[in-house]
Amino acid sequence: MSRLDETFEALGPDDKAMGLFLTDGFPNPDATVPLLHAIDRGGADFIELGMPFSDPLAEGRPIQRASAQALSHDVTLVDTLHTVEAFREDSDTPLLLMGYVNPVFKYGVDGFCRDAAKAGVDGLILPDLPPQESDALCDAAAAHGLDLVFLIAPNTSDDRIRVVDQRATGFVYAVSVTGLTGSDLAETPSVEEYLMHAEDLVDQNPLLVGFGIKTHDDAMELSRHTDGFIVGSALINHVAALWESPEQSVPDRLAEVEAFARHLKSGAPTPAPPPRPAQG
Template identity: 40%
Template sequence: MSRIGSMFARVRAERRLALIAYLTVGYPRLALTPALVEAAAGAGADAVELGIPFSDPLADGRTIQAASQLALKAGMTVAGALESAQAARSVTQVPLLFMTYLNPILAFGLDRFCRAAKAAGIDGLIVPDLPPAESGELRPAADAAGIDLVFFVAPTSSDTGIEAACRAATGFIYCVAVTGVTGARAQLDPAVLPLIEVVRRHTTLPVVVGFGISKPEHLAALEGKADGAIVASALLDAIAQAPRVASPSAGPRHIVGRWPSRKRFPQPRGTPRNAG
């Protein structure tokens, strides 16, 4: 069973929502990513998503764009992200996923990137600008490397699109909670709950919700409905607001540690299958 599959099996047995923390590799400083991963995992994150900075991040809102620009200006590259991931893997056993756009992967080389990511300890790959219909080359490369490939579905997705994403994905399905880009929201879009139900009709993979998850109340609304939630912009904001005299690691500890991810609730419908 893959590391991602094992994590969801454990969380499901504990009857709670998996909490996945998002970090931009190289933010706020190049050398800090492993320590931030360790802090997030130590505070209770069940997995960590590592965003590789990109100059044209179409799916990212203001917070992640700003973090990416700072990391790029400091010299972060795909090779540097791989090195950071390898260092992070040495300090935690939670699943690690890369979130990156397609162009950096193509520039690095599909097979080469997947092999290097696996060697660095990466368990999954999320590519927001890659629809299932255009994933014919990346899917076999990821599969050969033993990396789960996660696809997005959104409230605006057609039933055909949802079915295609569910058929192509391994690891889990990423349900976009809002229409638009990433970023903290005051309320969870009620459209995401019916979306979860539609997705479950097409797959037994775990269903994870992201985009706009910024409050403990958002997690409470997903309890018993989704299998996991991804916290991104709210976590980066906490890192940015950490006092200069303290370690930025206080940000992950503050956000992850105070959210009720350990609360038990009725199990979601469906039985997630292991994709690895």
């Protein structure tokens, strides 16, 4: 049983798993590992570490900016594996790499899965990998003990949802809106209806929802029909505001990030981040 499977098994009947996303190398390479530990202490049940990429397809502006910032520091895929190794020295929390398939192909599919597993990665999320074209990666991931997560969206057909559920391991990622990360949640019954329908169709994996979740209330509302939720852009925005504020020390910033994670998980109060400086 994988670390991710054990995490879902350990949840109580009313618990919701929380996954938090952070881009490697953001806001700078030295900050990533301390930030991973901060969100770990804040209650993350699993962590998604973004592999910086120059041409994202599903990311809104916050994660696009975080990726561009990381690339400006020359962060590579090998650096991301080193980040995982450093995080693994002090944590057993499941960690998945999220990114795009071209860098994995360039690295070499089997070699990447081998090195990712050796570094301590538990799974992969590659939104631009169609399940019907995933044989090579599915085989390599399975050979090296990695889960492989696939995504569904409100416009995904029933047949494709079933295929995704059959192909996926770890969990199925339900995108809440047909938009980009960080999109506002539509205040219509359609999101709930879609998640209820997905809940009926996905029976081989846990179902988690992401995109657009900014608060604990958002998380609880959307995860009523799923096993948990994932937050990325809201965390990225919070970190960006903290690191652009010169008044706070790094330990204070990390404490606020930990409090923000705890708020998302349990609704505990969290201080508002400082206002972001005006761009000149």
